[in-house]
Amino acid sequence: MQQTDIALITEVLNGNTSVYADLVKRHQRFVFTLAIRFAKNREDAEEIAQDCFVKAYRALGTFKQNAKFSTWLYTITYTTAMTFLRKKRLSMQSIDEEESLVQLQNHISDYDADAFDKKSAHIYLNQAIDMLSPDDASIITLFYKGEQSLEEIALVLNMESKTIKVKLHRARLRLKEKIQYLLKDEVKDLIR
Amino acid sequence: MNVEDQIWDYIDGVCSDTQKQEIETKIANDISFRKVYEELKAIHTLMDATDLDEPSMSFTRNVMEQVNLEIAPISLKTKVDNRIIYSIAAFFILSMLSILIYALANTSFSTSDFKMPSINVKVDLDIDASTKRIGLQIFFFVDIILGLVYLDKFLRKKMQVKSGL
Numbered sequence: 595m596q597q598t599d600i601a602l603i604t605e606v607l608n609g610n611t612s613v614y615a616d617l618v619k620r621h622q623r624f625v626f627t628l629a630i631r632f633a634k635n636r637e638d639a640e641e642i643a644q645d646c647f648v649k650a651y652r653a654l655g656t657f658k659q660n661a662k663f664s665t666w667l668y669t670i671t672y673t674t675a676m677t678f679l680r681k682k683r684l685s686m687q688s689i690d691e692e693e694s695l696v697q698l699q700n701h702i703s704d705y706d707a708d709a710f711d712k713k714s715a716h717i718y719l720n721q722a723i724d725m726l727s728p729d730d731a732s733i734i735t736l737f738y739k740g741e742q743s744l745e746e747i748a749l750v751l752n753m754e755s756k757t758i759k760v761k762l763h764r765a766r767l768r769l770k771e772k773i774q775y776l777l778k779d780e781v782k783d784l785i786r
Numbered sequence: 787m788n789v790e791d792q793i794w795d796y797i798d799g800v801c802s803d804t805q806k807q808e809i810e811t812k813i814a815n816d817i818s819f820r821k822v823y824e825e826l827k828a829i830h831t832l833m834d835a836t837d838l839d840e841p842s843m844s845f846t847r848n849v850m851e852q853v854n855l856e857i858a859p860i861s862l863k864t865k866v867d868n869r870i871i872y873s874i875a876a877f878f879i880l881s882m883l884s885i886l887i888y889a890l891a892n893t894s895f896s897t898s899d900f901k902m903p904s905i906n907v908k909v910d911l912d913i914d915a916s917t918k919r920i921g922l923q924i925f926f927f928v929d930i931i932l933g934l935v936y937l938d939k940f941l942r943k944k945m946q947v948k949s950g951l
Contacts, residue, residue: 609858
């Protein structure tokens with residue numbers, strides 16, 4: 595039977611530090627995905643994600659065990675990624691849309707509608723998410739892939755849950771616009 | 787609330803039963819509403835089905851190599867049994883209430899012979915000097931023993947932390 599996060603943390607705090615590897619394996623995919631929403635490239639995202647796990651390890655003794663470990667870890671991920679962005683002097687606005695769309699149109703020109711499958715749908719979806727601002731992309735990722743409620747996302751991003759709800763709605767609308775642009779209003783085809 | 791916000795609330799399952807029924811009726815009867823719903827639902831389904839990105843194969847190993855250079859974390863949380871806190875609180879509340887009740891019971895409220903309540907406790911202890919000395923010796927002895935027990939516990943804890951590194 596798989597041990598809970600809290601049980602693993604207790605073991606680490608009791609001196610069995612090698613168990614931390616299990617916690618890393620359990621959460622690395624999501625932390626990496628969240629990091630990639632900010633960094634926009636795998637190398638930087640991997641650096642951010644590694645930094646997050648080391649920071650979480652250092653602060654593990656301060657983790658209040660009545661909360662979800664994932665929410666706490668994602669808060670660290672968010673702040674680490676934001677610090678990374680500031681260091682890299684990247685704008686918090688969405689990346690230059692025109693340039694991205696040109697790149698994506700080039701992709702689409704080679705795109706054969708008949709060969710469209712779910713895998714390519716996910717590639718285009720990820721590209722559309724990349725076009726969003728880091729905040730929008732993070733909220734969408736936390737909501738859909740992080741199994742976080744609006745209240746938990748509010749904790750991670752240090753905002754009111756009402757604000758998160760509005761931001762989530764807007765982010766999804768922006769995502770829809772991007773996908774519609776990419777796929778010529780054939781959004782429904784994505785799920786066929 | 788605009789149409790899209792309503793539909794997102796419906797898709798996320800955060801609207802009330804009445805709103806849910808209203809939206810279901812609109813989806814069934816209103817073609818433009820249904821079109822918006824289908825588009826948003828498509829985005830929702832696609833997002834749900836998206837896979838997470840996978841870091842490199844050496845990710846966990848790299849993290850653990852860095853982690854092994856760090857000092858092992860220890861819990862900073864002191865576990866306090868709430869029952870102890872409640873017992874102490876109850877003791878003080880009861881003590882204060884008892885004193886208040888005693889004071890009120892012994893107070894004369896007429897203005898002419900107003901008197902503050904007083905407690906008359908006669909302490910008549912006849913302790914000679916030798917008993918006092920023995921008592922003090924016992925007191926200091928117990929203190930020293932308690933001090934040594936505490937020091938022993940403290941050093942053991944320190945040893946455990948060191949061996950955990």
